[in-house]
Amino acid sequence: MKSTVALVGLSAVFFGFTSCKEDVADDYIAIDSLAERYDAGGATTVYLTSSNAFSTPASNLSGEDLDLHLFGDVEFEAAFVTAPAEVNGGIGTIFNNTSCISCHPKDGRSAFPTNINSLSGFFLRISAEGTDEHGGPNPMTGYGTQVQNQAIFGYEPEAKFQVSYTQIVETLADGTEVVLQKPNYNLVENYIPFESTPLLSPRLAPPVFGLGLLEAISETSILVNEDVNDVDGDGISGKANYVFDASTQSMQLGRFGWKANTASILEQCAGAYNHDMGITNYLFPTETGYGQTNGYDGLDDDAEITDDILDAVAFYCKTIAVPAPRNLENESVLRGAAIFDALDCAKCHVPSMQTGSSDITALSNQTIWPYSDMLLHDMGEELADNRPDFLANGQEWKTRPLWGIGLTNVVNGHTNFLHDGRAKNITEAILWHGGEAQASKESFKALSTQDRADLLAFINAL
Template structure:
């Protein structure tokens, strides 16, 4: 349904010595306070279920509703008129939430792009709609559905090819990067000229409620749109149309922060990913074969269902940081600060008063500023989304990232899964992070290892 390692330099690599560490203010980073990454919602689990436990501070009633939402989140939909979970769209990408967010975590880059997986393609035309958002493609909408029920045909099939490039470290080590090029074939209608396509992979869903409760003023205060401080970082907030409240609001979720709230994120996934109408999106996706459905028809999932699924996404516990006393982790934390990673992957955030008491007034460590940053041509999808340009992406939270392989059995990162590990993700960073990437490439093998060990401790 709902990665960035901004490594912008503060000091030259030549300054990375014990003597300099004593003077640069990074020697005594205390990681102990960061163990409780989700504040009181933190869970201490290093199993394949590390992303799937309810926050331990929920009330009894909230816990009961959480588990109801869990069942709904894992439900597989079928075509009507089935007695259980009917409503699967005539065209769709997947049949359940959990298939795009396995174990409530991160989808892998699939070997078969047309299988049931967490990959999808967004689409739009040049310009903006009446609310400043992307323009739907006639006959296709804003997302390309590559699966269909009997009697219908997929809007298109996906096809992947790959290009490679090599990055070389100062010590001579080389890394070969891959870039997937996802294209459309067998479209049921000819695509109009100028269609912009962008690949997406499903992301972890724990901690979403906490991110929703970070005060807007805290997020917008970090903007530096014109880079007035001259540090090369010019984060900005995305402001988007909320179809639930019918007003423009701060974007918080999605790869380009194009969604304002968890419930709208869930509602959008129901209708776009599964073709299931709901009280927020009452017409089916596509608007081609389906003609959008029947205006005024009863939604296929009701508001109670939508609210419970959203509550589930909001109240999953956040996994604790690990190995915080390990010397390599501590040294990696200092490098994380020295290379200015923390200017975008801001470690600490706080929440305000929340409708779910367990999320109120929490101190958390998500490692994100919730802002958009220009990541350069290498990562650009060239598809704007509200105020996000074709090369801007929201800073991905890093909490839990080191448990990805344990939980999901892979380490595919970035919006299309091109990075096969954290180091490759770093090496794809350009734009505002170009200098940092180059500084990272100049680190010694030991320094690179320590930095990666710190990130994997989160």
């Protein structure tokens, strides 16, 4: 019966977008069951649908690893204050936020702020034309590579953020009009003039669960999906980013961040402490305002968090469980999964990957369902930030994992998606796709009302 349902559902898909994608019938493989996908994080998976769904330890941690995870959890939630202070002193003279959890509420996705200059999970990358000595973004003199829009008493922020919007209307096959809001970002009240036109890129903090599993995928398993020159002619390339890793002092495969511009969770955490909060550590020992007229306190402090704290927070981020999907036996979800494949969504949002060996036993040799190829893709001009980041050009973004996406509203109380939260629901997120995903977007627009609902049911089940 389930196989028949999937086939009947797809017949409507044929009529809905044959003109956009004529070879769908040839590529279609009926989906009888999605049951194996319930263990989205392999043995780390937890079966929660509450507001704590993104905040639970991996279910297969040893007792010793669980203790370290819980220690990291406490530190992840620690808020920093102005020095001197008996506890958690040392917030940067200039900064963006005061704790990890403030940017990643309940270990989930930050909402786009009502006030763009309030404390939130939103910030702006900045750089000048050219590259640094490792091929990465070229720091803007007086600003570095991230704009700090907050400051402690007696100091001045680097600048304030400003945003305006341009409307883009997309019309679906059933006549539904979707009004997209394209943000245009600017900096005002900057403390010194820019030496050249700044390259700006917005960022909104993503969920942090399942990161250790993504780090444990072998480089070979990721590169097998690369097709830089589109040899197979499907219009979808996929490219790995190679970035300078501070912990190894070498170029490594980029895995994390919106541009796959960070190689390891350790560096991601260390960089967030330093760039977001102005907290020095053994990987990034220099204050955010070092040498600047607005933010240098002249103290040149030792590391403001211990090595053990940084390592524990990185371990915590590696070992948060992945929540299981829901309702995968539902007929609408089964039809939606078939449509997801037929629209070629799965060519970038690759459903399943295999982890290799990890120094954390719980993460080793797991079959996982992240729905990401971990590669860069050209997403078109409308999503472009026009700011290169190592091998990522101004139109390329890393494929975001889709696991847990349907629980975003339950956990975080919103559905703001994409790198800057411009999409206010999954439909809008799909309609922002361009470039390599343009054909899939047009096929989505051509779906019938029912087929579109089925596709969204599948994505929301993840």
